[in-house]
Amino acid sequence: xxxxxxxxxxxxxxxxxxxxxxxxxxxxxxxxxxxxxxxxxxxxxxxxxxxxxxxxxxxxxxxxxxxxxxxxxxxxxxxxxxxxxxxxxxxxxxxxxxxxxxxxxxxxxxxxxxxxxxxx
Numbered sequence: 001x002x003x004x005x006x007x008x009x010x011x012x013x014x015x016x017x018x019x020x021x022x023x024x025x026x027x028x029x030x031x032x033x034x035x036x037x038x039x040x041x042x043x044x045x046x047x048x049x050x051x052x053x054x055x056x057x058x059x060x061x062x063x064x065x066x067x068x069x070x071x072x073x074x075x076x077x078x079x080x081x082x083x084x085x086x087x088x089x090x091x092x093x094x095x096x097x098x099x100x101x102x103x104x105x106x107x108x109x110x111x112x113x114x115x116x117x118x119x120x
Contacts, residue, residue, distance in 0.1 A: 001081050005065040006074040011058040013049040016078060020045050023117070045115040047076065047086060052108050053099065059107040066094060066111055073116040086113035 003012045024038035051062065068074060069088040076086045088111070097108040 001077070001079055003079050004075070004077040005062075005086075006068055008061065008065050010062050010065055011051055011054055012079050014052040015050040017048040018045055019048075042117060044117050045084060046112060047084065047115070048110065048112040050108070050110045053101055053106040054109060055106065059096070059109060062109060062111075063094065069113065076113060084113075085116040087116045089114045 002009045004010065020043040022038060022041060023044055024036060026034060026036045028034055051058075054062065065074070066088050069086060071087065071090070073085050073087055075083055077083050092112045092114070095110045099106050099108055
């Protein structure tokens, strides 16, 4: 199955790491009491993806779709068929390495998306 972002086919990633965490904070007060403040008790996913040896066309398509996910929810379909509503958060970054391989230049790219949770 192809990987898509916003219904646009992007190159299949070399590696995907999905972490789930609870939105909230935990602090310890001066008297030792643990204080927990939850935004929600629903686990939110962070999806880190790495691509290797992308052509310039594959890289440009990927970057365009990432930019369209800044502040706007997009559907990410993973190679295994899972579908997740994601955004590219303001505190995230895209990392690129240009690599000489065979007869030309290719790109290794990494980016991390956050699951778009609807909190009501």
